[in-house]
Amino acid sequence: EPEVTQTPSHQVTQMGQEVILRCVPISNHLYFYWYRQILGQKVEFLVSFYNNEISEKSEIFDDQFSVERPDGSNFTLKIRSTKLEDSAMYFCASSDSEGDQETQYFGPGTRLLVL
Amino acid sequence: DQQVKQNSPSLSVQEGRISILNCDYTNSMFDYFLWYKKYPAEGPTFLISISSIKDKNEDGRFTVFLNKSAKHLSLHIVPSQPGDSAVYFCAASRTDSWGKLQFGAGTQVVVTP
Numbered sequence: 001e002p003e004v005t006q007t008p009s010h011q012v013t014q015m016g017q018e019v020i021l022r023c024v025p026i027s028n029h030l031y032f033y034w035y036r037q038i039l040g041q042k043v044e045f046l047v048s049f050y051n052n053e054i055s056e057k058s059e060i061f062d063d064q065f066s067v068e069r070p071d072g073s074n075f076t077l078k079i080r081s082t083k084l085e086d087s088a089m090y091f092c093a094s095s096d097s098e099g100d101q102e103t104q105y106f107g108p109g110t111r112l113l114v115l
Numbered sequence: 116d117q118q119v120k121q122n123s124p125s126l127s128v129q130e131g132r133i134s135i136l137n138c139d140y141t142n143s144m145f146d147y148f149l150w151y152k153k154y155p156a157e158g159p160t161f162l163i164s165i166s167s168i169k170d171k172n173e174d175g176r177f178t179v180f181l182n183k184s185a186k187h188l189s190l191h192i193v194p195s196q197p198g199d200s201a202v203y204f205c206a207a208s209r210t211d212s213w214g215k216l217q218f219g220a221g222t223q224v225v226v227t228p
Binding site for chain 1: 149157214
């Protein structure tokens with residue numbers, strides 16, 4: 001069964017450093033998403049991406065964050081100048097191209113710890 | 116932002132009995148609702164969804180009910196199995212929001228023998 005994969009599973013970084021979280025969405029999906037879950041809090045939407053453009057982003061997704069689809073398979077989230085409060089689980093998701101109401105399938109997540 | 120609420124943080128149910136999980140929402144523009152299950156150290160796994168044009172959707176042991184007038188949905192799991200022990204998230208989206216899912220806080224379900 002196709003699945004979304006994410007690397008690395010864990011990332012530890014120093015405050016102020018840049019990190020890149022990687023995702024391989026399901027191969028025939030064209031809509032991609034990033035969410036995060038801070039420990040003890042809800043899963044929060046960060047950004048949606050379609051046709052090489054951001055479709056929608058939350059207020060969390062400021063200039064510190066960027067997304068890219070560098071090739072036909074990967075979808076990345078870059079966090080510049082990381083802060084302590086960026087520590088969270090980051091989930092990538094993807095959905096099919098057809099229709100407005102599509103189920104999003106999530107990857108296993110990357111646990112980011114900023115020290 | 117409390118647009119999707121799951122007011123029960125935990126639920127304990129005996130194996131073989133019914134689990135009923137509840138979710139309330141405040142935004143009447145939501146038109147698609149999903150339930151996800153999550154095990155520790157894993158991503159959310161899709162369970163079942165329902166469009167706002169329906170009031171019930173069933174898939175095997177899982178049934179989701181939607182009451183639009185009350186802005187309430189519920190997930191029924193019958194019969195509950197030990198493997199169902201997980202955190203269950205309710206999520207909602209709007210057609211015009213490019214797939215932005217709003218999640219509830221989750222309900223921890225424990226199925227006891």
